[in-house]
Amino acid sequence: MFLRRENVPFAFVAEADRFRSNVTPPPRERMSRTQTAARSLVGLTVVAGLAGSLLFGMPALEPSRTAQKSQQSEASQER
DSSP states (O other), rough: OOOOOOOSSSSHHHHHOOOOOOOOOOOOOOOOOHHHHHHHHHHHHHHHHHHHHHHEEEHHOOOHHHHHHHHHHHHHOOO
């Protein structure tokens, strides 16, 4: 934070930045095996979905040369 250049009339306002509580928060509960398994399955499902979309999507994004040749041959056959 920035340093204050003017005096603050109230001491508690000046010390508010340094205040620490003596109350400790309760400890975190550990996740159960079911929760851990569920989170890992969701993560694996998301990763598998992304990998599958890349696997099936990449051939569709490549320019297809065989489709252009077949269209030209169909046009030449109709004449």
